[in-house]
Amino acid sequence: MTDMELISPRKAAPGDKVAVVSPSFAAPGFAPAVHEQAMERLEEVTGLVPVEYPTTRRLGATPQDRAADLNAAFGDPEIRAVLATIGGEDQITVIPHLDADLVRADPKPFLGHSDNTNLLSWLWTHGVAGYYGGSTQVHLGPGPAVDPVHAASLRAALLTGERLEITEPGEAEDFGVDWQDPAALTSFGDREPTEPWTWAGPERSVTGRTWGGCLDVLPWILTAGRFPTDPAVVDGGVLLLETSEELPPAREVGFVVRSLGERGLLDAVDAVVVARPPTTSFDVELTPAERAEKRAEQRDVVIETVQRYNPEAVIVVGVPFGHTRPQWILPYGGMLTVDGAEQRVWADYA
The missing domain is CATH 3.50.30.60 (LD-carboxypeptidase A C-terminal domain-like)
Structure with a gap:
């Protein structure tokens, strides 16, 4: 890419903390049982410790409050990755309240899809690479098990940094x-x-x-x-x-x-x-x-x-x-x- 260098944040290690946030719709507040199973599976698949924030389960949280959670997660040195629970339709209103200096000071991977295109593209424009996919409420919580291709790419994104077909x-x-x-x-x-x-x-x-x-x-x-x-x-x-x-x-x-x-x-x-x-x-x-x-x-x-x-x-x-x-x-x-x-x-x- 011309004049566009992106940082690939360092990987987490088993036992590290990862933020689980709802930058758009707070699906865990709507369906807590699915969310709680997602958190159990996140630990089982990766060995990472999920940390929730004030708006992770809060339906109707303001853009400012959701942005505050993101800023807190990106600014906390103990948090080694940030995962969205799901997308939504109004993350565009959260973006103006984010602190790019926090992101650049300690880059960490962000995972999400759908409405999280807003946040991924914002990180991209500030020189930090992320991952498209991995919304916990959709791909970890429901069903009898985590799909193998999802588990493999989740571990690669968060832990191992492999090259996968x-x-x-x-x-x-x-x-x-x-x-x-x-x-x-x-x-x-x-x-x-x-x-x-x-x-x-x-x-x-x-x-x-x-x-x-x-x-x-x-x-x-x-x-x-x-x-x-x-x-x-x-x-x-x-x-x-x-x-x-x-x-x-x-x-x-x-x-x-x-x-x-x-x-x-x-x-x-x-x-x-x-x-x-x-x-x-x-x-x-x-x-x-x-x-x-x-x-x-x-x-x-x-x-x-x-x-x-x-x-x-x-x-x-x-x-x-x-x-x-x-x-x-x-x-x-x-x-x-x-x-x-x-x-x-x-x-x-x-």
Whole structure:
């Protein structure tokens, strides 16, 4: 990346404390049993000790109070990582109250997805890499166990710093069991077999730093002016794109990707990695064929739009990160290798 050096915070060690915060929606206050199981599993999987903050379970906390918890966590030398419980829809109002000096004085990894794109991108602009994924309420608390790919990438992000191949688990769910149902603690949602990833662009290998995140959130960041004006900051990088449980139509997804192209971001990056999108929710039911059609519509519009602006970009669609589960946690500001010749993806968690 041009003139963009990012720090990869040092790893934690078993027994270290990690902050568990709710920068957006306080899901632990809504479903405490799922949260408490998530905390038990966090310790079991990593050996780390979770520390809650005043707004971790407080529904309706102000942006200022949520920011105060983040500042406290980033400023505490005993805290060696910060994990979000879940996303939400108003983290953009928290960002102005954060203290960048605290982050730069003692960089530590932040893990989250969805609305946490706001915080990850803010850290990125201040020179600190994080990880896209790992929201505890979604990926640790529900179900009979932690998915193996999630556990592996969680340990790599927090503890070991390994280089791992991002593989396809072979099944996926769009959403889990209602957290108010006791079965949420013991059962996954409805899972179905996945289709192969789709590759497009030249058959070459690209290794670069990542930026991007949830397509619902990226326009907010850009509209608020919280990203460098020069697209050269992502030169040679890898753009991560995924969509949320809001289930935006393919046409709207294309509009957002087109806007990224007009901003010069698509031309600057060397690769684009697109997640398998959710196509159903508690309120939207589709047949397997209809779900496959929705995924194909989004895939086609993203590939067509990216190639319109950058025919040399290596593109892969269907990677299991973001809002479906099982979920890989991916570096955000760290290094990702997208190999269009071998059709493989590798993540460096150093």
